[in-house]
Amino acid sequence: MPKMKRFAFLAALVLLSAPLAARAQNAVRGVDFVHPLQFSEAEQDAALARIASAGVRVIRFGMYQPDLDKNIAFIARAHAHNIAVDLILHGLYPPDAPQRPYRAKEFPNMWAGPLISSLSPELSRPYFQQLLDKLDADGIILAALEFENEINMAGDNPDFSLPGQGRVLGLNDLMIPKDKRSQKAIYNISRSWPH
Secondary structure (H helix, E strand, O other), X not given: OXXXXXXXXXXXXXXHHHHHHHHHHOOOOEEEOOOHHHOOHHHHHHHHHHHHXXXXXXXXXXXXXXXXXXXXXXXXXXXXXXXXXXXXXXXXXXXXXXXXXXXXXXXXXXXXXXXXXXXXXXXXXXXXXXXXXXHHHOOOOOXXXXXXXOOOOOXXXXXXXXXXXXXXXXXXXXXXXXXXXXXXXXXXXXXXOOO
16 A cells, blocks of 8 residues: 555544544443442442543343342432442242243253243332332432343243243334243233332
8 A cells, every 4th residue: 555545544434433532531431339238338338439540431230029128328428429329129939939940960050940921010110119119218329220130031030931932122122022021021010119
């Protein structure tokens, strides 16, 4: 490539990549903070300080109802470090909810658990409302709220059969699910949120 063409190519590359670099500087950085309650409050604070100093502005973690107050305290500590929370909120299930057993040999990365379609709106709604009321009282706004964890994957959603079959879902499949289990899951989830 002649020298002039090479120079023009490099100049164009620099000019075109400058806006991308500027946008990358403004990108929100986030990390998963797995099982924060396994750490003491002092360890949580130290980790949050390190995360904040690295420029991370959002953390993602999951919580369960029995540890409601401890998790709210952790969210408040993150908030004090100017770190927003993407909260994975797990619903409540009746004691007799159908379960998928853990099959370590055949499917080592597919977790056991209740079918999401068996979620109890009657049990979950008061819990969700209590959580949101407490966050509101503390002036904490979540960055995001995820229901369950990665429900689009067989590993985290026991409603998927094992072994599963892949299929591409279109918008109509999500808006008007054709199978009974998906319809029930969407119905139960929609009835679980406080109105």
